[in-house]
Amino acid sequence: MSEMSSDKTTKTDRVGVYICYCGGNISDHVDVEAVRNRVEKMPGVAVARTEMFMCSDPGQEMIIEDLKSGKIDRVVVASCAPSLHETTFRDAIKRAGSNPFIYEHANIREQVSWVHHGDTATNKATVLIASATAKAKRLKPLDPIRVEAKKHTTIIGGGVAGIKTALDIAQTGIEVTLIEKSGILGGQLNHLDRLAPSGEKASDILQEFLDQIVNYKNITIHTNCIIENVTGYVGNFRLDVVTKSDNKKFNIDTGAIVMATGSVSYTPYDGEYGFGRHEQVIVLKDLIHILKENKSSGSVLEVNGKPIKNMVMIHCVGSRQIPGIHKPKENGKLNEYCSRTCCAAMLNASNQIRENFPGTGIYEMYRDIRTYGRGQEALYTQASKNKVVFMRYEADALPEITPSPLPDYPLQVKIKDSLTFNEEMDVPVDLVVLATGIEPDDVSGLASMMKLPIGTDQFLLEVHPKLRPVEFPITGVFLAGTCQAPMDAGEACNAAGAAAVKASALLRKGYIELDPFVAQVDIDKCQGHGACVEACLKEGALELIETTIEGKIHKKARVTAALCLGCGACAAVCPEKAIDINGWALKQYEDMVDAIVSDGFAV
Amino acid sequence: MVPTNTKNFDTLVVGGGIAGLQTALDLGDQGYSVAVVEKDASIGGKMIRLSKVFPTLDCASCITTPKMSAVAHHENITLFTYCTLNSLDHDNSGEDSGNKFPGINAPGVKATGLKALITQNPRYVDPIKCIGCRQCEYVCPVHVPDMEQGGLSATKVICIPFSNAIPQLPMMDIENCMLCGQCEKACPTNAIDYFQKPERFIITAKTAVITTGFDLLPVRDNVQYGNAKIPNVIDSLQMERLLAPHGPYNRVLRPSDGMEPDSIAYVQCAGSRDKSTGVSYCSRVCCMYAIKQAMLLSGSLPLADIIIYYMDIRAFGKGYEQFYQNAKAMGIEFIKAKVARIDEGENGQAQVRYELQDGSGIATADHDLVILSMGMIPAWNPGAICPVSKDSDKFITSIKPKISPVLTDMEGVFVAGAAAGPKDIVDTITESGCAAMEAAKFMSKRLVEN
Missing domain, CATH: 3.30.70.20 (Alpha-Beta Plaits)
Known part of the structure; x- marks a missing residue:
């Protein structure tokens, strides 16, 4: 490393302070103009300005002009959390021809206006800006650290999201290794048949992907493999991999990693809607399997040789769980989220049954029908036309499955139907199908190896759903597909494309620039x-x-x-x-503390 | 007039909303040259006009403005705002197209690139001379309804469309201008040009991404809900403006008389899931934005009663269901009912008529302010402009919705965001990344083909 060159006592007195209203997000609670007046008088502050949205182009232009005219040589922006716009402002400073690291951020939104009100808020904002200014005075121009990056990406998970990510990245000329823990590629698609809403065969889609991927010379596929360790950093990760069959160990050196570890189906607990107690209670995946294998052409669907005169489809099993109503899992967690795909999948199955086996009656018991996607509402309309009977239950009155008193039916389902004035009804049935939700596959081991965040819903957590939806805070690690949230195949492929474009952009130059702190x-x-x-x-x-x-x-x-x-x-x-x-020197901390404890800034 | 002015790019992005911006950034970051053609005077699309966005409740501007700025300053991206796309098709004319579009003449790829005919509409302001000082706007004496504020407040005939618009160029509403000449006198750089003419030019590109977004079904066409003639019945985008930081009134007031509303109702599926309006599909975002607006309202008007009339609550995305449950816990009332009709009530109220689920018959309720969650329809019709196919829902056809929803039936043409069906911002942004990836793949095909 080069030696520390600049004089440690060097301090500038040309700090520009830019305070954002955030369109009311800040200014509703912080008196921004009062803060500006106080800041202007602080030692070392050359200009202090305000703007409705500092991140907007006019706001950025203001900073650029002040830098270019030489009024200022250090920049403090007081706005939202730096995670949102630190790079925005650094880029603006770069455009002014200055070093991007002469910049300091004061968070007066998340740390002030969203949690304090009135004078307290205004005072705290002033103090935070005073402290940021004190630090900024000792900022020095820095150069980003340039590291060589291996033009290679590793995809973890060989489901549809993993395959699509691999194909996309490979086509841009970057080498790809795909690691799958099971023996086959395709993930959940292997368990599906006709996909909602338009009825494509899952096996056809998978085949199309497999045909492409096996012919690709710059994609290496490892199935039956476990990742034991991940070390290194962006551009230069190393994965220690071991094969399940013969315990053979090998390494993969890679520039970026994409998590495409997918999901599993929720398993009902013993007795949940009679599951595990009555053989006639099955999950949606079983029904799909039955329909896939079914060769009979009678007017009534047969399951295990028994005709199904009546069947009930129960929605939201293991999804949209509510504290106090649903039973938590062993780890104390509830699946409070919607699993997104089950409504359309259930209706799709119902339509198939009603159209091929008109003698089988279907009752769908739901909370809300969520046919949000393109072509999905038509499935719902079609189900009504097909005389599927819809019954709506509230979360605090779940349907109950008991043996039927009628000799012709093994079970009955008791429901309080809010579509018919909360009437209580018993539906005699031969089969109960549970729409079990989506849960992320357990990747806690990998997540802790790579320090990847996991959300309260147990899915992997992106940096920001709109700003950086396929990225982790660990640079060079991305995510795609149902390891992030429930998605259907098309949505998982979109996410895969988005992850691939980010990984390609990151690696395409062969080097990466890191913050010099x-x-x-x-x-x-x-x-x-x-x-x-x-x-x-x-x-x-x-x-x-x-x-x-x-x-x-x-x-x-x-x-x-x-x-x-x-x-x-x-x-x-x-x-x-x-x-x-660099950028966070002890002397800077001392100055920041001095600024915070000194009287006079706040009123 | 045959335009002779031709500009060449790798990709043409049609539409500068959040989908177009994300697509352009993801392609630009890969080193491709991108043209973004936008019909409005500013990029930013619907998103920049929103208040806050679900489920994170970030302000829309906080997410959009930096992306707008990043696009505007990107070395590989060129913006063409206030432009009309006259045609977009494969360019089969080219004798020399083999050299022009080397990426596309790979074996098995028939098309020879794309050609778009574009009109730059006149702003009556010289974009090179203008410095964005707004002197023209300040002196202009004519006020017209500000459509950027849902028509709820006024703006000048010559103005920069909104405060964080990009580019910061004013435009003149020539229809309403009385040619008083004050702007011309006030302009310090002589940028006002009353005689500016539309200019036509050609963009050639190897690929195009259609990101033309959506519009709301117009309330005026909706008979049951009063054809937009009942006071204080507004659409959801107008409500976004009322809630936005620099909205028409800087607070939530009902438009007819400036009263602070005590009772506010949301009518869900207003036009969506309803064949009679031609929108039989679900518009996908209305449940969530109604819940979000209700939450924001209960913050700014803590004493107001807020009711959401709904058919199904479709809170399907990441964190959405939890958002819905929070709204319920905050005291927002959800009534399962399809509102049959709305009539003008007394004292500026609107009367909502619906069927009660408990079997007690028809009910009516009076509300100070009613928001119609209108359905989403495509903002652009390819019609005679571009031979890309659309579905029965009138959105662009996705030929492989499971493998890559961004593929259209035109070689080298991709689609992302609400142009391919109603979509929220989160899904739009990932889809835009995918569209950028597919376009990049298409252009690099020959490089890697075995």
């Missing part, structure tokens, strides 16, 4: 104690090396910038204060 050693001061190396949280980021200075061998700390987390653990323990974090 990493540890830097002052070689002159470093005495080679090694305390920093012991404190370092990231293996390989910091080491002691021997170096010869004036004929004598010295031990000095050395940082591998691409691995450094910038956490500052090293800076805290160095007895010589010889190591510090």
Whole structure:
């Protein structure tokens, strides 16, 4: 690493402070103009301005003009959380011809206006800006860290999302490795038949994908493989993989990783709607399998050789669960989300049955019919035409399955139907089908290896559903398909395409630029104690090396910038204060604290 | 007039809403040159006109403006705003097209690239001279209804369409201009040009992505709900403006008399799931935006009663069901009923008539403000402009809805967002990424083909 060059006491007095109204998100609670007036008087502040939306083009232009005219040489933006727009403002500063790292962010929305009101809010906003300004005065221009990136992507999961991601990325000329834990590709498509709403055969779709992927020379497929460890960083990840069959271990060096680990079906607990207690209670997947295999052409559907005169389809099993009503799983969790695909899948199956076996009567018991997608509402209309009987239950009065008193029927379903004035009815049936929801496949091991966030719904959690929907906070790791949320095949393929485009854009240049907020050693001061190396949280980021200075061998700390987390653990323990974090130096913290505790900024 | 001015790009993106912006960014980031053609004077589409967006309740501007800005400043992206697409088709004329479109002349790929004829509509402002100082807007004496505010407030005949518009160029509503010349006098750079003419030009591209979005079914066509003649019955996009940070009144007031509404009702499936309006499909986003607006309203008018009349609540996306349950817990009332008709009530109220589910018959309720969650219809009809197919629902046909929903029946032409059927922002953004990927794949086919 290069030595610390700039004088530590250097401070600028030309900070520009830009305060955002966020169209009322901030200004409804923070008196933005009052803050501006106070900030203007702070030492080192050259200009202080406000704008309805600082992130808009006029807002950015304001900053650019001030930089270009030389009024300011450091920028503080007080707006939303930096996770939203830090890059926006850095890019604006770059366009002004300045170094993007002369920028500091004060979060006065999430940390102020969304949680405080009135004078408290205005005062806290002022203090946060004062502290950001104090820090900004000591910011110095930095260069991003450039790391070589392997033009290779690894896709974890060989379902439809994984296959599509692999094909898309491979076509842009990037090598792809696809890892599947089971013996076959295709994931959930293997369990499906005719897909809602337009009836394509799942096997045809899968075949089309498989035909493409097996012929691709830059896609390597490993089935029956488990990932044991993931190390490295963007552009240079390493996966330790082991084959299930013969325990053979191998490594994959890769530039980016796409999680396409998919989902499983919810398994009803013993006795849930009679599941596991009555053989006539099955899940939707079983029904689809029955329909797929069915060769009979009578007027009545037969299951296990028994004619089905009447059947009930119960929606929202293991989905839309409500605390206090539904029974949590062993881990205490409830599936509070909607599984998105079951309504259309149920109606699709009902229509198939009613059209091929008119002697089989169907009752669909639902909470809301969610045929949201293109062509799906027509399925619902068609089901009504096909004389499927719809009954609506409320979450606090779930249908009950009991043995039927009638000799011709094994079971009956009791329902309070809100479509017919909450009348209680018993429907005698030969078969009960449960629309079991979607749950993410358990990838907690992989997630903790890679430090990937998991949402409260247990699905993998993206950075932001609209700004960065297929990315994780760990640069270079993406997600696609039903590991993120319930989706149908088309939606999973869209997500796959979106993940592929991001991965391709990331790797296409062969190098990646990372933020320079990493540890830097002052070689002159470093005495080679090694305390920093012991404190370092990231293996390989910091080491002691021997170096010869004036004929004598010295031990000095050395940082591998691409691995450094910038956490500052090293800076805290160095007895010589010889190591510090670029952009987050100790001196800056001191100044920030001084600004926060000093009187006079807030009123 | 045959235009001679031709601009060449890798991809033409038709429509500069959130779908078009995301597609352009994802292609531009891959190194492809992109033209974005937008019919409005600013990019940003419907999204930039919204208040906050579900389920995160981020302000719409906070998500859209940076994307707009990123597109405007992207080295590989060129914006053409206030333009009309006259035609878009495969270019089969080319003697030299083999050189022009090398990517497309791969074996098995028939088309020789795309050619679009475009008209730059006159703003009556010289875009090169204009510095966006708004002096013209300030001095203009003529006020007209501001359609950017749902027609609920006024703007000037010459104005920048809205505060965070891109580009920051004013345009003149020549129909309503009285040619007083004040703007011309006020302009410091002599940018006003009353004689500006439409200009036609050609864009050639290897691929195109259609991201033309949606419109709401017009309330004026809806007989049951009063043909837009009942005061204080507004559509959901007007409500977005009332809730938006720089909306027409800066607070929620009912339009007819400025009263703070105490009783607010949402009529769901107004036009959707209803064959009589020609929209038999579900418009997919109305449940969620009604719930979102209701939540925002209960924040700004804590004492108001808010009722949502619905058929099914379709909260199907990630975090949506939880959002719905939160709304219920906040005290927003959900009544399962299809509203049969709306009549003018007393004191500016609107009377809603519906059937009660408990069997007690027909009920009526009076509300100070009624919001119609109107159905979504395509904003663009390819008609004679472009030979791409549309479905019976009039949205662009997706030929492989399961394998890649962005593929159309035209070689090299892709579709994303609400142009391919109603869609929320989250789904639109991922679909746009997919469309960018498919376009990129199409262009790199020859490079990798075995």
